[in-house]
Amino acid sequence: MAEPPIRLAVLGAGLIGKRHIDHVLNEECAELLAIVDPSPEAKILAVQKNAAWYPNFVAMMEHESPDGIIVSTPNQMHVANGLEAVAAGVPALIEKPIADEVADATKLVEAAETAGVPLLVGHHRRHNPLIQAAKNAIDAGRIGQVVAVQGTCWFYKPDAYFDIPWRRGKGAGPIFVNLIHDVDLLRYLCGEVVSVQAMESNALRGNAVEETAVVLLRFASGALGTVNVSDKIVAPWSWEFTSGENPAYSHTQETCYMIGGTLGSLTVPYLDLWHHKTKPDWWEPIACERLPVEAKDPLGLQIQNLCDVIRGVAQPVVSGREGLNTLKVIAAVKEAAATGRAIDVV
Ligand SMILES: NC(=O)c1ccc[n+]([C@@H]2O[C@H](COP(=O)([O-])OP(=O)(O)OC[C@H]3O[C@@H](n4cnc5c(N)ncnc54)[C@H](O)[C@@H]3O)[C@@H](O)[C@H]2O)c1
Structure with missing residues (x-):
């Protein structure tokens, strides 16, 4: 029954x-x-x-x-x-x-x-089958050891979005509202973040919160990452536009994360897996295969x-604790941007 x-x-x-x-x-x-x-x-x-x-x-x-x-x-x-x-x-x-x-x-x-x-x-x-497929490929060693990642989170929020007061206040800029998703995925795919550096800007809107931030990440594995977020840029490179998971946004044939390893590289969300044909060597031909995945609504x-x-x-x-651990990275990003120092995530 x-x-x-x-x-x-x-x-x-x-x-x-x-x-x-x-x-x-x-x-x-x-x-x-x-x-x-x-x-x-x-x-x-x-x-x-x-x-x-x-x-x-x-x-x-x-x-x-x-x-x-x-x-x-x-x-x-x-x-x-x-x-x-x-x-x-x-x-x-x-x-x-x-x-x-x-x-x-x-x-x-x-x-x-x-x-x-x-x-x-x-x-x-994290519930998106695209992310599960990317995680499976990384965990199975398909790109070798992760060396570096690069993430882009660029889109343009219209003025009316900020008519709702809480969206202009502390804790509501694109670092807390948007980048937190990207950081959560990068933690999930590449492991714990142990240290961050960051710069942020509100030069265009002048709101209390940032509109743009660039961030450096150091992972526990030794891998390094760069992520770049702005809600004041017209662009096709964000999870929102590339994943196709929310029909409210255009679906571009672009990518938002590149994850590079010692044996290959993976683009997300398209899951193009790049390898040299015979051995890892920049003189060898490089080719790509697209990993299959069935779309489902996360x-x-x-x-x-x-x-x-x-x-x-x-x-x-x-879990709540995972959400807390992602928040710790985001809080470190804000502190790094405010102080200009590298901040350990504890
Ligand atoms: N997972 C995602 O992709 C995603 C997307 C958008 C927003 N969010 C998050 O969801 C939350 C809401 O964002 P939003 O853009 O939908 O906000 P919103 O301002 O559109 O909606 C918030 C709603 O909460 C109501 N509300 C206010 N006080 C309340 C109370 N005491 N009890 C019950 N309801 C109350 C308001 O009347 C309003 O309808 C934020 O934390 C945001 O970060 C997540």
Whole structure:
């Protein structure tokens, strides 16, 4: 007999919250119990989606007992929402970044681990089969030892994006909102980052947050990386444009990461694997094969993982602690940019 669906509530029905709501409705393993968001638009949406509506978590818990929640509120609220869920014993998938500050994220992760309440973080790209295929190829030694990586995260956010005040404030620039995804993937693919250097600029918009940053990464393996992020550049080279995972963006036939090893190199997301034909030697002919992969929606796979974790049959693909470790790198990037020093990630 099929198991009953996992009853989920979505907190925050904004840009990404609406996508979570639709994915919860689409996944067989899940059911949309409630939308929790104080805005009048969210109340209307709840009626349209045939779900209960509550202005906040506490109000919901007076009437409902969800199996889990998805937290897609503004960054600044993630820790408060996460701690409420942990205190109530409700498993939570929290959008990235898990928190604005490492200390707050640590408090949340430790509270969840002590209480034994599952915590997942919305670095959904790890769920993408493209990334699983890249990881399998790297782990299988197809490019030898990783020597260096190069990542590009360039796109142009229109002025209207910044009409929502929290998107102009601390913790909401492209380092925290976008680069965090790239850093999370590079950690996943290439191992732990131990040290960073960085420069950032807000020269064009003059907002409190950066619009551009360039970052150097040192991995525990000895590999080095460069990543470059800007939300003020018109360009086709970002995960958003190259992966094709979100139909809201153009899909360009370009790449956003190049991962170089002693035996070969891999482009992501196209998974072009480059090798010299006979031996690693720049005088030898070089050729490329494209690794096969079946496209699947990572947001749907993330909800499947959340349901499996709640049922106790899987571990989180991205745990709270993994989200914390990615946040530590991002916090080090901000500190490196502010001080001009190399910062160890501890
Ligand atoms: N994984 C991804 O690819 C991805 C993409 C976009 C955003 N995000 C993350 O998701 C979060 C939300 O981003 P967004 O762009 O959707 O924001 P948004 O501003 O569009 O939406 C936030 C929503 O939260 C609601 N809200 C405010 N206070 C609330 C409260 N106390 N309880 C419940 N709801 C409340 C607001 O009314 C709003 O509807 C951010 O942390 C962001 O970094 C992740």
